[in-house]
Amino acid sequence: NAGVTQTPKFRVLKTGQSMTLLCAQDMNHEYMYWYRQDPGMGLRLIHYSVGEGTTAKGEVPDGYNVSRLKKQNFLLGLESAAPSQTSVYFCASSYSSLWGYEQYFGPGTRLTVT
Amino acid sequence: SQELEQSPQSLIVQEGKNLTINCTSSKTLYGLYWYKQKYGEGLIFLMMLQKGGEEKSHEKITAKLDEKKQQSSLHITASQPSHAGIYLCGADTSENYGGSQGNLIFGKGTKLSVKP
Numbered sequence: 001n002a003g004v005t006q007t008p009k010f011r012v013l014k015t016g017q018s019m020t021l022l023c024a025q026d027m028n029h030e031y032m033y034w035y036r037q038d039p040g041m042g043l044r045l046i047h048y049s050v051g052e053g054t055t056a057k058g059e060v061p062d063g064y065n066v067s068r069l070k071k072q073n074f075l076l077g078l079e080s081a082a083p084s085q086t087s088v089y090f091c092a093s094s095y096s097s098l099w100g101y102e103q104y105f106g107p108g109t110r111l112t113v114t
Numbered sequence: 115s116q117e118l119e120q121s122p123q124s125l126i127v128q129e130g131k132n133l134t135i136n137c138t139s140s141k142t143l144y145g146l147y148w149y150k151q152k153y154g155e156g157l158i159f160l161m162m163l164q165k166g167g168e169e170k171s172h173e174k175i176t177a178k179l180d181e182k183k184q185q186s187s188l189h190i191t192a193s194q195p196s197h198a199g200i201y202l203c204g205a206d207t208s209e210n211y212g213g214s215q216g217n218l219i220f221g222k223g224t225k226l227s228v229k230p
Contacts, residue, residue, distance in 0.1 A: 004156075031216045042222035043157075043202065050216075058217065090156055094216045100145040100164065100206060101216035105156035 002026050004106035006091050012112045013081045021076040021109050023091030031094045031101065032074040033058075034066060036087040037108075043090070049074055081113045118203055120221035127193050128229050135188045135224045137203030143183045145206030147218065152199045160188075160201075190226075198228045 007022040023032065033048040035058075045058030049068040063085060065077045074093075078085060088110050092103040117140045127133050137146065145164055149157040161170045163179040163186060170177050174191045190197055204218040 033216065040222065043204075043220040045217060045219075048217060059219075092157075096216070100147070100162050101218070102147070102159050102162060103157075103204075103216065103218070104159070105149075107156045108154075 004091055004093055004104050006089075006106040006109050008109060009107065010110050012114065013078075014114055015082060017081050018077070018079050019081065019111075020078075021089055021091075021111075023074045023076070023093075023106060024072055025074075025093040025104070026072060027093060027095075027104065028071070029093035029095045029104070030071075031096065032068065033092045033094075033103065034064070034074065034076045035090045035092065036060065037090060038087050046076065046089075083113045085111065086113045087111060118205055118219060118221035120201075120203060120224050122224060123222070124225040124227075126227045126229065129194060130192055133190050133193055133226070135201050135226070137186045137188070137221055139184050139205060141184070143179065143186065143205050146179055146186045147204040148177050148186070148188055149202045149204060150199050151202060151223070157202065193226075193228045195228045195230055198226055200225050 004025045034046040035043045037043050044060050046064050047066040049055045052071040055066045067075045088108050090108050091106040094101040094103040119138045121136045147162045148160040151157045161177045166181045166183045168179045176189045179186045200223040202220050202223045204220045
């Protein structure tokens with residue numbers, strides 16, 4: 001069981017370039033999430049998905065798009081990268097239980113936009 | 115909107131000492147999660163609390179949710195270097211089961227250092 005994996009681990013982009021971050025989970029979880037973590041700002045939700053083919057906006061969705069074509073994958077796209085998008089990006093997945101939503105996190109992608 | 119405030123922001127303790135981290139909400143907490151993050155890594159789930167007055171323990175870590183469900187504390191007994199990291203609390207944004215769809219909000223974290 002690999003859990004939640006993220007590709008790539010590190011990336012440097014120039015302003016205006018585009019890229020896609022891939023998140024994959026092998027736990028058959030329905031829910032998947034993309035967060036960004038910035039110093040002093042904590043963890044903020046960008047987009048999330050409650051099932052294959054569905055996506056929803058989180059707290060800070062501007063400048064990002066997502067797709068969930070397969071249950072196990074959740075893609076985060078940056079169409080035109082900006083320096084403000086320099087951050088560490090975390091993907092997470094969870095299932096719904098009587099006890100709430102225990103989220104499993106990936107190791108993160110460190111993105112720098114110059 | 116709901117906000118979570120964690121205190122202290124950072125903490126340095128001597129190995130073997132006890133410590134407490136607090137998480138205070140501006141609104142009622144319907145599900146409170148504690149996570150630990152090692153530097154440069156993802157978050158690891160520690161515990162989840164739902165009921166007022168609830169208390170859970172795992173090894174040397176105890177988490178409590180107060181009766182009014184607006185504050186949670188995380189207590190570490192006899193701290194060890196392996197406890198070092200960033201502790202984050204997260205909360206469900208909906209009182210209805212399934213309403214938040216796992217859409218959690220997080221505090222900014224408490225950075226814990228343990229001196230050997």
